[in-house]
Amino acid sequence: METAVKIQDVRKTFDGKDFVLKGLTLNIPKGSLTAIIGFSGTGKSVLLKHMLGLFQPTSGKVEVLGTDMANLSPDELTKFRCNFGVLFQSAALFDDMTVLENVSFPLIEHRRNLKPDEVKKIAEEKLKMVGLDPKHFHKLPSQISGGMQKRTGLARALALDPEILVYDEPTTGLDPILTEMVDNLILDTHKHKKGTTSIMVSHDLAAAFRIADYVAMLDAGQVLLFGKPEDFYNSEIELVKRFVSKGMKHS
Ligand SMILES: Nc1ncnc2c1ncn2[C@@H]1O[C@H](COP(=O)(O)OP(=O)(O)OP(=O)(O)O)[C@@H](O)[C@H]1O
Ligand SMILES: [Mg+2]
Structure with a gap:
């Protein structure tokens, strides 16, 4: 399976003391719709910004479409960002x-x-x-x-x-009808644009599990579980079970 985004053992600290990302490794398959979930403050948005080259890792490697982001000059980085389409909250x-x-x-x-x-x-x-x-x-x-x-x-x-579409909380703050419309729009766009990799950070677990091919759950600056939605329903990891049941209640 080809990889669109390869995050290898990335550590990130802003103040030199506390690490937000603590050795995070994640491979996002090319052409997939991958959802990133996790409690607030676990580093989801910081992770996305590493993919976009807006943050540099303190250590570790970020590779996007086979390019090591650390090797790009500021000009090259600006051009490289054209590979991304971004939609925030x-x-x-x-x-x-x-x-x-x-x-x-x-x-x-x-x-x-x-x-x-x-x-x-x-x-x-x-x-x-x-x-x-x-x-x-x-x-x-x-x-x-x-x-x-x-x-x-x-x-x-x-x-x-x-090549890559990135969504950070695209439906947060929207009413349920609009949320469903935007989720379906993301899914339809993903299907329409064959080969495009879609990466979505979402608070809306029901939607994430419904539309994503893969889900990555972050906790404490690492990937707690990466898998298909069913791997989450079947997981024996306590924190995953808690998170999944909580999400289902909201839906
Ligand atoms: N530019 C920055 N400078 C310093 N600290 C930062 C910066 N950006 C994020 N952080 C810290 O990194 C941690 C993770 O933040 P992040 O925004 O990635 O969380 P998140 O998982 O996206 O949370 P939420 O679900 O609330 O959006 C937080 O403690 C935050 O304060
Ligand atoms: Mg965030």
Whole structure:
């Protein structure tokens, strides 16, 4: 099985004393939808930022698509990040740009050879892919609903046809209906973009187990369990059992 992201014995401290990641090893299979779960403060977001090259490990190695992130210069890193599409909890849209302009932005930044009408065509295509009605394309983010903002954020994440899609708590704070819509959107996008690796940090265990191929549970800066959803239901590890039963209650 090919690996998209290889985290090898990564340790990370911000203050030189306390380690947030404590020898974390994780291989994310290429083409998979992998969910990262775990209690708050266990290092899930810090781990994602290592994958994106936003944090450097104190020790250990982060390899993405066969590239050792430590070998990249700042310029190369910026280019390399085009391999990622990222959607965080807030869609983080530019407030003063229309929906279409938001999705066009990465194309204008990183695909300098594209003509304006080509940019427009690609941006429209991505917005249609995530199910946004063209009548909203020229509205500002404040003029559309939260669900439409998420769709716009996802379309922007897809703009450069990234190899890896990264979601950090994409549904936290959304109502149940919207949560299900976004989860399904993530799953549909994953299926539609064959070969894409999707990595999702989620608090929503029911959703993670429903849509993910693999799940990694972090605890105390390490991977407590990596496996298929059924491996979690069948796990004898006390902390996994507690976490899984707690998650099921919420659903
Ligand atoms: N830039 C930073 N500088 C110093 N400490 C940090 C930094 N970023 C994160 N941390 C610390 O790393 C630890 C793990 O944080 P992280 O955000 O990865 O948790 P998490 O698992 O994503 O939690 P949550 O589920 O609440 O989002 C926390 O103790 C946090 O304070
Ligand atoms: Mg987090």
